[in-house]
Amino acid sequence: MDDLTSRVRAFADERDWQQFHTPKNLAMALAGEVGELIAEFQWLTPEQAAAVMSDREAGGRVKAEIGDVMIYLTRLADVLGIDLVEAASTKLEEVARRYPVGQARGSAAKR
CATH class of the missing domain: 1.10.287.1080 (MazG-like)
Structure with a gap:
């Protein structure tokens, strides 16, 4: 990058x-x-x-x-001045907390 x-x-x-x-x-x-x-x-x-x-x-x-x-x-x-890899990693961690596998798997519902 x-x-x-x-x-x-x-x-x-x-x-x-x-x-x-x-x-x-x-x-x-x-x-x-x-x-x-x-x-x-x-x-x-x-x-x-x-x-x-x-x-x-x-x-x-x-x-x-x-x-x-x-x-x-x-x-x-x-x-x-944004590190793209860091920004994407942080966002992915955020989304993972918002959409835990057990609750989000197979669902497109927005939370």
Whole structure:
């Protein structure tokens, strides 16, 4: 993760894009990229969505959109000084407490 963060930071620095990489702009760009990812699945059946990576063209588009999402998320976290791995680990621990296996297994109910 540190290597990716450094590479994304260097990419922005080399192009003097820091001035545009405000948290607001990065969050909006991230939302846009997530929208593009969603669009790849929009009209697929659940079966088609599960098999999307077996279609070379569609799978390539999904992979590219996930790459875009990851880049913007990585850049946003870097600008805000957030360790993505630590944030995800903390959130996972929180969710595990909220949804204990014995009560949540097989249920999509929100708590």
